[in-house]
Amino acid sequence: MRHRRWTPALLLSFALIAPALADSDHDRARRALDAGQVLPLPAILTRVAQDYPGKVLEVELEDEDMRWIYEIKLVQPDGRLLKLEVDAADARILKVRGKRHERSHR
Structure with missing residues (x-):
């Protein structure tokens, strides 16, 4: 009790x-x-849209191993769901995951 x-x-x-x-x-x-350690979200989304157009569903900014990473979920025009990891300091695409799509840029 x-x-x-x-x-x-x-x-x-x-x-x-x-x-x-x-x-x-x-x-x-x-x-x-x-x-100035992290770029503003509009700059990140502009960079992402160049290679991965679509509607953004969710964005998270996380500190992973002393490095800021934007995690972005988006739906492309063809309906594919992608999950991107983007370096928050320079907008470099680090990783792309999705159905029929897996690529790491690290």
Whole structure:
């Protein structure tokens, strides 16, 4: 019975901590953009559209191994879903994944 008293306290702690962690990621990404370590999203999407036209469905900016990476999901005009990894510093396409399409540029 003792663990039942702790459950609400633990849930409340997680509820309070989770938003702080999310803000931390956002703040880090904003600082990287302000410092010029990351290109703005419109510049990245312009570069991507040159080789991979389509409708963008989702974009994430992540710090992977001390390197900022944009992960972009898009649907091409022929209906193919592609997942791209783009170097956020220089808009270089690093990896392309999708049905009938797999290419790494690293």
